[in-house]
Structures are given as structure tokens and as C-alpha cells.
Amino acid sequence: xxxxxxxxxxxxxxxxxxxxxxxxxxxxxxxxxxxxxxxxxxxxxxxxxxxxxxxxxxxxxxxxxxxxxxxxxxxxxxxxxxxxxxxxxxxxxxxxxxxxxxxxxxxxxxxxxxxxxxxxxxxxxxxxxxxxxxxxxxxxxxxxxxxxxxxxxxxxxxxxxxxxxxxxxxxxxxxxxxxxxxxxxxxxxxxxxxxxxxxxxxxxxxxxxxxxxx
RNA sequence: ACAU
DNA sequence: AGATGT
Ligand SMILES: [Mg+2]
Ligand SMILES: [Mg+2]
Numbered sequence: 001x002x003x004x005x006x007x008x009x010x011x012x013x014x015x016x017x018x019x020x021x022x023x024x025x026x027x028x029x030x031x032x033x034x035x036x037x038x039x040x041x042x043x044x045x046x047x048x049x050x051x052x053x054x055x056x057x058x059x060x061x062x063x064x065x066x067x068x069x070x071x072x073x074x075x076x077x078x079x080x081x082x083x084x085x086x087x088x089x090x091x092x093x094x095x096x097x098x099x100x101x102x103x104x105x106x107x108x109x110x111x112x113x114x115x116x117x118x119x120x121x122x123x124x125x126x127x128x129x130x131x132x133x134x135x136x137x138x139x140x141x142x143x144x145x146x147x148x149x150x151x152x153x154x155x156x157x158x159x160x161x162x163x164x165x166x167x168x169x170x171x172x173x174x175x176x177x178x179x180x181x182x183x184x185x186x187x188x189x190x191x192x193x194x195x196x197x198x199x200x201x202x203x204x205x206x207x208x209x210x211x212x213x214x
Numbered sequence: 215a216c217a218u
Numbered sequence: 219a220g221a222t223g224t
Contacts, residue, residue, distance in 0.1 A: 094221040122218060123222050152217035153223045166222080
């Protein structure tokens with residue numbers, strides 16, 4: 001995604017924003033448990049911390065008081081349909097501990113979350129997230145609700161109805177391979193109408209379902 | 215190169 | 219800095 005601009009610092013230090021890597025590094029280097037993270041925009045920082053259930057008032061205030069950036073109002077972007085579901089997959093290590101979820105595209109309210117599963121990949125997570133959203137929506141009769149993903153890969157795999165992962169079986173991920181097989185089976189046996197749409201991260205910022213770990 |  | 223994928 002290129003260079004990041006915002007560095008948010010917290011834990012073991014007064015939460016705050018740094019605008020340069022140098023500033024962030026200085027602030028964190030002698031604080032053993034300090035954490036930091038980079039973002040493109042202030043809004044992405046806020047979304048990420050809310051998504052992680054981080055309610056630290058001082059942190060949110062620090063982010064909110066940071067110098068201004070452009071506010072992305074999803075509702076004002078015609079290509080983002082109201083009521084849609086945004087999905088994202090995440091991995092701690094790649095391959096690593098894998099999970100995925102779907103949220104309401106405007107409110108960010110979590111609609112489903114699966115995992116963590118051991119020994120998965122980013123792309124498997126993104127693929128399963130889309131299929132889960134499709135099945136979840138169709139179970140509720142929401143046959144016209146669009147699904148947004150930032151993964152070009154997963155989008156292709158879903159179109160082909162095939163998860164073309166190179167992931168090795170480890171014995172710890174047998175259950176995951178069953179879930180993949182079940183997802184492919186669902187795609188093969190269901191004629192869904194829901195659009196699956198590329199989330200344009202370059203134009204719109206981080207997807208609302210993002211786990212905020214990058 | 216592009217997307218995670 | 220490394221991995222997953224087309
Ligand atoms: Mg993603
Ligand atoms: Mg993400």
C-alpha cells in the first residue's frame with residue numbers, strides 16, 4: 001500500500017499520534033510494553049481501534065485531535081451500496097492463525113466472525129469470508145445484498161468456485177480444509193445473485209471489515 | 215506488475 | 219522484513 005503517514009502510540013505511554021517514523025521510534029524505544037501502529041489517515045486509525053474493541057478514551061481522543069485529514073463518507077460514494085456487507089480475512093503469521101468476519105458497510109457492526117483456525121493463509125481467509133457472507137445472506141433471504149472484499153484473489157476464486165490455495169496440510173488444519181471443501185460445495189450448489197465487489201482501498205481507505213493489524 |  | 223496469490 002505504500003508509505004504510511006500516521007503512527008499511533010499506546011500502552012505503557014500516554015496514547016498519542018506521531019507524524020513521522022522517527023518521532024514514533026523515539027517515543028517507543030525505551031518503553032518496554034509500548035505498542036505502535038501506522039495508518040494512512042486519522043479515520044482509518046479510529047476505525048481500526050474501534051474494530052479491535054479498544055475503548056481507551058484517551059487514545060480515541062488523541063486520534064480525534066490529530067491534525068486533520070480528509071473524512072471518507074462511505075454513504076456519499078455511489079459505488080458503495082447501502083446495506084452491503086464488507087468482509088475481511090486476517091492471519092497472524094502467513095501461513096498462521098487465521099480468521100475472518102463480515103460487517104455492515106456503513107455502521108461497521110459485526111455480522112459474523114469465524115476462527116481463529118490454525119495454519120491458514122490470508123487468501124483462504126479472504127475466500128472463506130466471501131462465501132460465508134454469501135451463505136449468511138442467502139439464509140436470510142437477502143439475495144440482492146452486495147458483498148465487498150479487498151482481495152482480488154478471493155474474488156477470482158469465488159467466481160471460479162474454487163479455492164486455489166497452495167497451503168500445505170499440517171494435520172492441525174484438517175478442519176480448515178473441510179471448511180474450504182464445504183465452501184466450494186456451497187458455491188457449486190447455490191445460484192446466488194449477490195454482487196461481489198472489489199473494495200477500492202486506494203480510493204476509499206481501509207475496508208470497514210479490516211482487522212486493523214497491519 | 216497488481217491485490218492482500 | 220517475510221508470506222499468499224494471479
Ligand atoms: Mg483484506
Ligand atoms: Mg485487512
